[in-house]
Amino acid sequence: MAFFVRFWGVRGSIPTPGPQTHRYGGNTSCVEVEVDEVRYICDAGSGIRELGIELMATAPKPVRAHLFFSHMHWDHIQGFPFFSPVYVPNNHFTIWGPKTADRRFARLLGGQMKSSYFPVDFRDLGGTIHADDLGSGDREVDGVRVRVFHQHHPGVSFAYRFEKDGVSVVYATDSEIDLDLDDAELPTRDPAALRGVPEDLVAFCRGATLIIADGQYTDEEYPRFVGWGHARATTVVDLAVLAGAERLAVFHHDPMHSDAEIDDLIRVCQQRARAHRSELQVFGAREGFELRLDA
Ligand SMILES: [Zn+2]
Ligand SMILES: [Zn+2]
Incomplete structure (x- = not known):
């Protein structure tokens, strides 16, 4: 059993193509987690367009996949109308979310396809799109245990944890996690000390093989953006260290x-x-990068 994690879009807020961003990539959020040939797609930012092309070319037909949305901010849904497999009859997609959000997610996703914005209506997609919910927030989906966590972000966002046979991947984007906000104003105060982050989030991430987390801001930038709902990358390191995670992918790169x-x-x-004497491996999420995680 192996998890494959593929990054199709890693940018926050808005696509940023161009020579300054070609190495990490300019497409907005989309991550594919594949376990035993079942696909769990996190967010449908502009990166999902390329994933759609790949699935049409190589995936067994009809295409089936599970879609997990962190939230409905535009950079997380804007690629959906360009995700070509949803136009093909017999392809089947399930939109998952917390109990209160899943059906609302499907409706909001369709909202950006109203005729003023887009030529094809959500109801006219050829594929089957089904909404389901994660019940109490901890449910098995096609053999993988999926858990959900409510994050601090304007209008809320959700983190998901995918787990099977000792491998676990946490997708946690669009989340502000610093509790010691005085420290945000004083980035030089005891710089090596672990910062305060929500304990329930640490528990949610405990022992993860990989955490993919919003690390949009530098220490210098963060004081100007307190309350905007995104994390400074160094505090995400502290979260991963506290949780005892093996790897951290810094994600949702700032468009600037x-x-x-x-x-x-x-x-x-x-x-x-x-500096924390941790073995944690940190890397920047990069479009086109694939990671294989074994049990
Ligand atoms: Zn975002
Ligand atoms: Zn957002």
Whole structure:
């Protein structure tokens, strides 16, 4: 049994194509988790377009996949109308969410396909789209245990944890996690000390093989963006260290950050992990990157 994790879109807020971003990529959020040939797709930012092309070319037909949305901010849904497999009859997609959100998710997803915005109506898609919910927030979906966590973000966002046979992947984007906000104003205060993050989030991430987490801001930027609902990357390192995770993918890169700036940010994060005497492996999520995680 192996988990494959593929990054199709890693950028936050808005697509940023161009020479400054070509290495990490400019497409917005989309991550594919494949377990025993079942696909769990996290978010439908502009990166899902390329995933759709790949599935049409190589996946067994009809195409089946589970869709998990962190929330309905535009950078997480804007690729959906360009996800070609949803237009093909007999392809089947299930939209999952917490009990209160799943059906609302399907409705909001269709909202961006109203005729003023897009030429094809959601109801006219050829494929079958079904909404289901995660019940109490902990449910088995095609043999993989999926858990959900409510995050701090304007209008709420959800993290998901996918787990099977000792491998676990946490997808936790669009989440502000710093509890010591005084420290945000004073980034130089005891820089090596672990910062306060929500205990229930640490428990949710406990022992993860991989955490994919919003690390949009540098330490210098974060004081200006407190309350915007995104994390500074160095605090995400602390979360991963506290949770005892093996790997951390810093994700939802700021649209203002060039490849060189993301390189610098990742270096700072790796130094922070070492300063905590942690074995945590930190890398910057990069479009087109595939990771295989074995039990
Ligand atoms: Zn976002
Ligand atoms: Zn958001």
